[in-house]
Amino acid sequence: MKTLIIGGGVVGLSLAYGLTKRNEDVVVVCGSDEDYNASRGNFGLIWSQGKGLGCPEYSQWTQKSISLWPSFAEELAKLTGIDVELSLDGGMEYFTNKHEMEDFIESLHKVKKSNSDSQTYKYLNHEQLKLCVPEIGPKVVGATFMPGDGHVNPLQLLTALREGVRLGGAKIFNGARVKRVYRSGDLYNAQLDDNKELSAPRVIIAAGLGSADLAPMMGFKGAVVPQQGQLLISEKLPQFLKYPSGTIRQVNDGGIQIGGSTLDRGLDNKECIKTVSELASHAVDVFPCLEEVNLLRSWACLRVMTEDGFPIYQESKTNPGAFFITCHSGITLAAIHSVLLTEWIVGSERSPDLSMFSEERFNV
């Protein structure tokens, strides 16, 4: 069955990739460079640590995706020749505040209790941590470590997915903004800015923040909100950071990427000196050796958030074959989206039960 995917970011392309692997006919409509494009500005973590509090299914889903990542990356490399620079050596969260650390450990404990399949986190006090990561500064009170977490080069991933989807026979329309989605009979139609129309019997709305406007046209609530994160990248350094953290990671070519701010700024995607300097000073507290290191660039990007932070996987009740897909963690979940979420979309016998990720949970 032909599928029209509205959204050419990592979420839309992971589904497009999964569908082309099943020899489905796929058309991807990718918006413009001026869009918010979370897939181009994110931090690149593949992360389970701290996720899934209050939703064991999300913890399981995340864990399952991470376990699928090595074969997903290998398959992409084989097909496209693009190395997405996957590393899953484990992830650290560094703390300079004891209370914050205790609260976080408590939440890890709860997640572990609710999902016994999740990886077992480790707590390292300053002395134990110093043995594994000798560069930490005196202000670091400790860290939590999650085996199996890691990171990827998110831009390489986006490129590899685009190439993989193209090689799989899908058509990608670039710089094409959808202004209207509507149904006529058994077909769903997307009307582009230039009034060109594309249609298919199945439509997937995976347009990130753009879904807020598009999903309601198909009867979805489409409740996504932006959360701004700011990021910094340093000059390139010799490799010394083996373990990425939620705020500091060393990328493959040696740059130190710093991030993790969370601000409610609406659709403002400009960084500010205050936040940039807070992020930099936290990084220097954790790794004093970064103090003399130059920053090359900073930018801000908008996370695509749902009210509870968990994904929404919803097929329309009134418009069968119309789907609304959104999540914050498109990188972590890319692997499982290309496999099990694709099975769910096509309704195969391997389709997982995703009812807990329905939009209906927001009805109360």
Added chain:
Amino acid sequence: MFERININENQVDKLSFTFGGKVVSAYQGDTVAAALLGAGYKCFRETPVLGLNRNPYCMMGSCYDCLVSIGGRNVQSCMVECEQGMVVERVSHTKLTGIRPHEVS
């Protein structure tokens, strides 16, 4: 490799600085990158991870390939004007080299 064009030798002030301990002559107004290229340097630095040779690429402060160390800081040599007696060193990451990560046990 690079040649100066339309220069009236009588109208420019010359100066000298050192790069990695070697004397380099320059004209007033040269950037460090221009002076080093003019002096025939083909490799300003090596990349920290793979050790590949780098010299200036953009000459306008964008690419960071022309990094050198001045006053203990890594700076873009295309953005710094030469000064008489300036001490320019090759970039070094000695504070961070040689540290090997350990396994979490």
